[in-house]
Amino acid sequence: MPVAQAQVGTILRDFVGGNPVDGSLPSGITLDNGLLFGATIQGGAFSSGLLFVIGTSGSNFTVIHDFAGPPADGASPNEPLVFNGTIFGTTYVGGTDGFGTIFKVATNGTGYTVLRNFTNIPDAQYPVAGLISDGATLYGTSLDGGSDGVGTVFKIDMDGANFSILHHFTNNPDGAMPQGQLWLDGATLYGTTASGGNNNLGTIFKLNTNGGDYSVVFNFSNTPSAKTPFAGPTLAGGLIYGVGTAGGTDNLGAVFCLATNGAGFTVIHSFTNSESQSPQGALVESNGILYGTSVARGTGLSGTVFQLATNGADFLVLQNFTNATTGANPKGPLVFNGNTLFGTANTGGSGGGGALFSLQLSPVITLQPQGGTITNGDSVTFISAATGATPLGYQWLFSTNILISDATNATLAFANANLPGVYSMKVTNNFGSVTSSFALLTISSQPLLLSSGFDLLSGSYSFTFVDIAGSTNRLWATTNLADSSAWYAIATNVMATNAPWFYTDANTARTNDYRFYRFSTP
Numbered sequence: 001m002p003v004a005q006a007q008v009g010t011i012l013r014d015f016v017g018g019n020p021v022d023g024s025l026p027s028g029i030t031l032d033n034g035l036l037f038g039a040t041i042q043g044g045a046f047s048s049g050l051l052f053v054i055g056t057s058g059s060n061f062t063v064i065h066d067f068a069g070p071p072a073d074g075a076s077p078n079e080p081l082v083f084n085g086t087i088f089g090t091t092y093v094g095g096t097d098g099f100g101t102i103f104k105v106a107t108n109g110t111g112y113t114v115l116r117n118f119t120n121i122p123d124a125q126y127p128v129a130g131l132i133s134d135g136a137t138l139y140g141t142s143l144d145g146g147s148d149g150v151g152t153v154f155k156i157d158m159d160g161a162n163f164s165i166l167h168h169f170t171n172n173p174d175g176a177m178p179q180g181q182l183w184l185d186g187a188t189l190y191g192t193t194a195s196g197g198n199n200n201l202g203t204i205f206k207l208n209t210n211g212g213d214y215s216v217v218f219n220f221s222n223t224p225s226a227k228t229p230f231a232g233p234t235l236a237g238g239l240i241y242g243v244g245t246a247g248g249t250d251n252l253g254a255v256f257c258l259a260t261n262g263a264g265f266t267v268i269h270s271f272t273n274s275e276s277q278s279p280q281g282a283l284v285e286s287n288g289i290l291y292g293t294s295v296a297r298g299t300g301l302s303g304t305v306f307q308l309a310t311n312g313a314d315f316l317v318l319q320n321f322t323n324a325t326t327g328a329n330p331k332g333p334l335v336f337n338g339n340t341l342f343g344t345a346n347t348g349g350s351g352g353g354g355a356l357f358s359l360q361l362s363p364v365i366t367l368q369p370q371g372g373t374i375t376n377g378d379s380v381t382f383i384s385a386a387t388g389a390t391p392l393g394y395q396w397l398f399s400t401n402i403l404i405s406d407a408t409n410a411t412l413a414f415a416n417a418n419l420p421g422v423y424s425m426k427v428t429n430n431f432g433s434v435t436s437s438f439a440l441l442t443i444s445s446q447p448l449l450l451s452s453g454f455d456l457l458s459g460s461y462s463f464t465f466v467d468i469a470g471s472t473n474r475l476w477a478t479t480n481l482a483d484s485s486a487w488y489a490i491a492t493n494v495m496a497t498n499a500p501w502f503y504t505d506a507n508t509a510r511t512n513d514y515r516f517y518r519f520s521t522p
Helices: none
Strands: 010-016 023-032 035-043 050-055 062-066 074-077 081-083 086-094 101-106 113-117 137-142 152-157 164-168 183-185 188-193 203-208 215-219 234-236 239-244 254-259 266-270 277-279 284-286 289-296 304-309 316-320 335-337 340-345 352-360 364-367 372-375 380-383 385-387 393-398 411-414 421-429 432-435 439-444 448-455 460-466 472-478 488-494 501-505 516-520
Touching (some): 010 023, 023 081, 023 340, 035 074, 488 501
Antiparallel strands (some): 050 062, 074 086, 188 203, 239 254, 277 289, 304 316, 335 340, 340 352, 364 385, 421 432, 421 439
């Protein structure tokens, strides 16, 4: 079944590959004090990547630091961490030995310092994820290095002191090659490895912040299980959520859930050909809804932003990437700011170097209802449409604020319309509400003669008329059809609700050989 796209994102920045003043291939962003801080793997003054800051509207793009590469500086920075006015981060390569670095710099670009140059085994090497902090210590992972050369978990004080490796991965049974960011819950660190473990398909692990009590929470296995997680875990409601870059029923990737003790592992969504493929960004949870990214497929064949409930329901593609238009291959973590998601497309875009995008999750009316004029009693249908994070709730309103009973979908239809006025649709979701423009329905008055009759005894003529309530109706008479000016009004009536108009003309046959009548709505 085709998957509908709920929203169209806004491109805040197109990165231009090869431009010395711009970055290329953004690796991720974070939000601090209403500003977006990010990193690019390539580009910048030395073609080794850069740090930048930009407003949430896309304004005031500023380069904070251009990485110079080895031996004095790192290269290819990962997503940054901002804490108390300072940016902390890792570079995948560069530094004195080429194995990457840990750095810090003030958000205004001053005080850039390399806190750690990674060296030869058994040191950590090649970090591909950003850092997390408990306020005093930084924690991270490295793809390689360690005593067995298959990755580490490390920590370092925020001033660069007391670096230590908390865990050396050994492939089997504890996993290998961690690529995702850690998650800190109290004094416990949770993470994933992309390979290793009992089935060599990756693991979920946990350990204390002092390095003790390391344990494998879960070993990934073959399809239909999720497997090969590139992204780190997300904890919500006491459960671990995450994505497998592969696995699921079609081996295109999956979203999974399990308890922190490893019990109850469940694939809550398997990706299909019509949806997307290879989710690589860590999930973000808000109000019981998970948001994530995939790097491939979707209708634009360049990846997606998706959502689903924590129980696996309500899967929806929020954004289909189309390479040159909107960027491609979103793999970095998403961030929230109010009702808006922000993220990066790693490649593509109009500049060819990736893109920074925003995605509004509160409802947006995409089709406004249209009014019109009908005849009393005709049928009428109002059609509106909206996008936004599901579930969406609909309610039609009359006269700006009167709820119409049972009118709770995007279409409002009346078989016998008889109530003129303004109609609108209110759409609500977890992030807010929006009301459509007013559609004015005008019902034209169409007087109808129900009965008429001549009284031989009195010589009078009686009429019974109906029209819509509140309409003004007028009865005219003449004895000379040849003279249009000879018509004169003999009675005027404002039609009452549910009441026809009865009128008797006593001045008929006793005083005229003939008499003509007409009925109008002046």
